[in-house]
Amino acid sequence: MxxxxxxxxxxxxxxxxxxxxxxxxxxxxxxxxxxxxxxxFLKRNDHCCDRCASPTLSPLALCGECQKEPPSFSKAIAPFEYEGLCRALITKAKFENQPHLLRPLISQLADHILQQNQPIPKLWSHVPTATSSLIERGFCQTEFMSQLLLKHLRCYHPDLKIELITIERIKANQAQHTLAKRERHKLTHKHFYVPQTPSESVLLIDDVITTGSTVNACAKALTLSGAPNVTVWALARTP
Known part of the structure; x- marks a missing residue:
């Protein structure tokens, strides 16, 4: 026995x-x-820009920002708005060392992806956590998200196999949540480095898309390294 x-x-x-x-x-x-x-109590992001997932008052193909300057990623998916219960769960998970509170939102994200029949890329990457935040929290929330999201999706796609693409921070910078909007926009692809050469579309995972500067910079770094296309999946989008 x-x-x-x-x-x-x-x-x-x-x-x-x-x-x-x-x-x-x-x-x-x-x-x-x-x-x-x-x-x-989770506010769904039902009306949003088809490109960057920025919440809008009515269904919109492209928001003004995307029309003016299209982002480096082809599409972003964020099923919730970053407020109310969604914000409370993410905040407690990240800043009160309770990563398990991301589970309900990750489960909802997986269901949303499956219901929308979204294609699932074979190459996955996640936004790297700033060193200062990693030391403070003791874990990378986007890496945790990736692992749990993959587990959920494999319940419906048992043969799903992925390859991880690493994004490294090559310039020290403050955690984005501590910066003003103007300072966040200073973040560029030069802050990140992709050691691999992805030959297929890449899925980029983040927890919250605020101004979009971080995912845009990471997506730019991925495309410069060879990725033909980048799709972003996140839990929430800031209104």
Whole structure:
């Protein structure tokens, strides 16, 4: 009898029953990590720019910013607006060392991707966390997102295989959330380096798209390294 295997299996079952089969917000016992009542407090980003996912008052092909200066990525997907419950979950996850609170939003992002029948690129990358934030938090939230998102998608696409493309920061800069909008726009592709040469479309993962400067700079670095196309998936977009 494989006692270590049985012990691990039992621990996993207990953990799932105690922590995963309940709403992360109100504690309601159920399948999944966000109940239907709490889900209503997530503001969906239904009306947005088709290119950068910036929230708009009505459906729009391209917002004024994208018409004036198209971003380096071909499309961004962000199912929620960064406010209310969505903002609270992400803030607590990042700044109060509770990364598990990203699980409900990652699950929702996976469902959104599957419902929209979005193509899933084989090459994945994530926005690198600033060194100062990495030291403060002890984890990279975008890397955590990538791992969990892949796990969700493989429930429906068991044969899904991906290759990771690394983006490195080559210039020290402050964490974006500490900067004013004008300062954020100073971030360029010169702050990042891609050691690989991607020959296919790349999926870039981020938690929140605020001004779009970071994902745009990372997408530019990817295209300069050889990627023919970059798609961005994020949890939320700032209104």
């Amino acid at each position: 494989n006692h270590p295997y049985l012990s691990t299996t039992l621990i996993n079952k207990v953990y799932k029953r105690l922590f995963l089969n309940q709403c992360y917000v109100c504690g309601f016992k159920q399948e999944g990590c966000l109940c239907s009542s709490c889900t209503t």
